[in-house]
Amino acid sequence: MPKRSASLFSNCGAGDLGYVEAGFRFEVMAELEPDRLAVCHLNHPQADTIEGDLRETWRDVLTRLDARRRSTAESAPLALLTACPPCQGMSAARNDLGRGDDPDAGSKDERNLLVTVIADVVAESRPQFVVVENVPQFLTRKVRHPETAAAVTAARYLTDKLDALGYEAYPVVVDLADFGVPQSRRRAFTTFVRRDLPAFSVLEARGLTPYPLPRCAPDYGGERVTVAEALAGVPPLSAGSPDAARADGFGGLHAVPVWSERQFAMVDSIPPDQGGSAWENRCCEAGCENLSVGEDEATCPTCGEPLLRPVVVTDGAPRLVKGFRNSSYRRMRADAPASTVTTASGRVGSDVTLHHREPRVLSPYECQKLQTFPDSFQWGEAVRRGLGTVRTMIGEAVPPLFTGLHGRVLARLLDSPEAISDDELLPAADPRHRRAVKRL
């Protein structure tokens, strides 16, 4: 029997596909944005979908779950609730969010308090497992407690609420590259396990956590998948002209933005494969090469033309753009996992978005591959509406390769907890768990 499940903040439903593969079946999925929910429904046709702000719709989730339960002869319990609230208000990438330990700054972004909805749904539906995913700052970013106004993290608020409801929290901060995702993606997961389940006694007695082993991590003797391996065989593209910037087929997803001549020349001048950036270019617009120039120079010492670096001209004088030199206009390294696929995958201004050797950003098809979406993933009308929103949905997703591994662990913990061997699950002594517990 598939295990009854529900999903909050579902986006396009990508992450939940891994749990489906592991034997869970989503009966209800809830998401704010109609375009995302439409894609979600295409990929989870059996689910009832609930559109809108969950602060207003969370009771509808319970009503629908109840209706689904009544419509089947079998009254199986709710096995899994997945909930990935938005992370923009937590993110370390934004410097307009104030200090992470300032609860008033944290509470300014109302999205940081959306965990209250998760606690409400858990209190009424009592799932056996609850899985919450977010950026690592979820464990440390302070907000004002919605009832007491004390300074707490959203994670602490949720953990306290669910503790009182009889759940044990198992937080981890992991790089998903350690599990075979061809991308470095550090994320915090917290799996809450109901203490009356046999699975809880097994985990506690054996010193285990409800997560798979990071078999690709160097500390487990594994090897991570590199971006070059993951993208091998994908047809080349170039941002230099409209014809070269898209390939036929691939559901229209293998396409990249076309750049200006200067932007193209800047990126084309970065040596391939080694993770170099346009900030280090030693050539100029007029064609002078191998120049001896310092890292803050903006013009060619030979001819006075701007260097092929991120330059702006103010009052007639070229100067380097004030920017993030580690992450903007930078290629990925061919011999390492890709950098984190974000919602900004189509832009060059941040987030290490450049292909390891070709003159362009990655296409949505490649981003989807690095996020381990199955090739069968359905986009429906979304592609026709614009690749920008497709990139956003991909960037916010949880890689289904990881949720598939995690789902298999959760299914084993429900079906045959006693049969689990000690070398199957992440030990509680692993620093990925121990450090997350300390942060929490």
Ligand SMILES: C[S@@+](CC[C@H](N)C(=O)[O-])C[C@H]1O[C@@H](n2cnc3c(N)ncnc32)[C@H](O)[C@@H]1O
């Ligand atoms: C990080 S994404 C979830 C990713 C998803 N688990 C996946 O694997 O694709 C967060 C989602 O929450 C949605 N969201 C944000 N605020 C919301 C709200 N108030 N009510 C419902 N959904 C919301 C966003 O539109 C976004 O799709």
